[in-house]
């Protein structure tokens with residue numbers, strides 16, 4: 802897999818679940834490629850931040866939602 806495909810999969814992962822093959826090759830690429838690993842980390846923290854904002858950034862409200 803090339804970095805271009807890996808980053809594409811990383812952004813698609815935000816919108817749809819990846820299939821088994823995609824997950825496997827993405828994980829393999831992330832193990833070998835530091836650049837894409839950093840990119841994946843940035844995507845994850847971005848998503849966490851935007852989720853936090855959507856929920857009003859209150860960790861206690863998350864508890865009441867899951868129950």
Ligand SMILES: [Zn+2]
Nearest residue numbers: 804807834837
């Ligand atoms: Zn890469």
